Amino acid sequence: MTSSGQLNRDIVVRFAPSPNGLLHLGHAYAAMVAHDFARERGGRFLLRIEDIDSARSRPEFVEAILADLKWLGLTWDGDVIFQSDRFESYAAAVERLKDLDMLYRCFCTRTSMRQAQEAGPQPEGPDGPIYAGTCRHLEPVLARERARTEPHSWRLDVAKAIARTGPLDWYDERHGEQIIHAEKLGDVIIVPKNTPVAYHLAVTLDDARDGITHVVRGDDLFASTDIHRLLQALLGLPTPTYFHHPLLLDESGAKLSKSRDSASLSVLRAAGRSGYGLVQEFRAANFPVGISLSAA
Numbered sequence: 001m002t003s004s005g006q007l008n009r010d011i012v013v014r015f016a017p018s019p020n021g022l023l024h025l026g027h028a029y030a031a032m033v034a035h036d037f038a039r040e041r042g043g044r045f046l047l048r049i050e051d052i053d054s055a056r057s058r059p060e061f062v063e064a065i066l067a068d069l070k071w072l073g074l075t076w077d078g079d080v081i082f083q084s085d086r087f088e089s090y091a092a093a094v095e096r097l098k099d100l101d102m103l104y105r106c107f108c109t110r111t112s113m114r115q116a117q118e119a120g121p122q123p124e125g126p127d128g129p130i131y132a133g134t135c136r137h138l139e140p141v142l143a144r145e146r147a148r149t150e151p152h153s154w155r156l157d158v159a160k161a162i163a164r165t166g167p168l169d170w171y172d173e174r175h176g177e178q179i180i181h182a183e184k185l186g187d188v189i190i191v192p193k194n195t196p197v198a199y200h201l202a203v204t205l206d207d208a209r210d211g212i213t214h215v216v217r218g219d220d221l222f223a224s225t226d227i228h229r230l231l232q233a234l235l236g237l238p239t240p241t242y243f244h245h246p247l248l249l250d251e252s253g254a255k256l257s258k259s260r261d262s263a264s265l266s267v268l269r270a271a272g273r274s275g276y277g278l279v280q281e282f283r284a285a286n287f288p289v290g291i292s293l294s295a296a
């Protein structure tokens, strides 16, 4: 609510988990930050399930996410949004980017890229080591011919894209004004080999479609925002304000992640812990670092 007690419908925030594993404490913290950001400003809080990767997304993880959020006492507005309902809009945007000549086919494999890394390590971009650009200048006729038989992804030609859009910036309420530097991005994948669309394009389109005014998410996605800003400029989409929050760290200073054995919220829930109490602890601590997983 605003100070006048009115809902401020102009503010729309979302939590956008991927249902490819169980949520852990880091997610609870992220969900709470986004939720409270919206509620404290009297805005709307949406829940979007980012299930474009059909090989890794599972309905049981969707169920667990909904149960975890309810357990935490975090409520959302309207129906749950599923990215898997929106493949047509992603495909249309991919076609638009192809029409603008911003994408190129990439035939590189994990092995060939690892070999390129061994020859000389590339600096890190939003998606790991920056792509060396091996397929960027393939002869189009040859690339089309190879595409008949060889699996391939589509990458964004970032230099070409920025040459089209001109200099770009965006604003983060915590980190301040940001200017895009093409050399830090690399040609990220827009259409992976086995999935119709990559995270960067889907999230950019959906934040616009859902009317998100403030993208509140963890610092792990900070570097990706340059890509999203670039896609917004190419596709004529609005640019939200951003707020990248610090990540919850364990006692050794490492980020909590699904791949490590972080306590899942489902386990804490089943053990009878209070989700509301957990959120209250987060709220009481200012950007907690070094939480004790065993005590949690």
Ligand code: GLU
Residues within 6 Å of the ligand: 016, 017, 018, 050, 203, 216, 217, 221
């Ligand atoms: N789906 C992404 C994830 O679970 C988050 C997307 C976002 O907040 O932009 O990491």
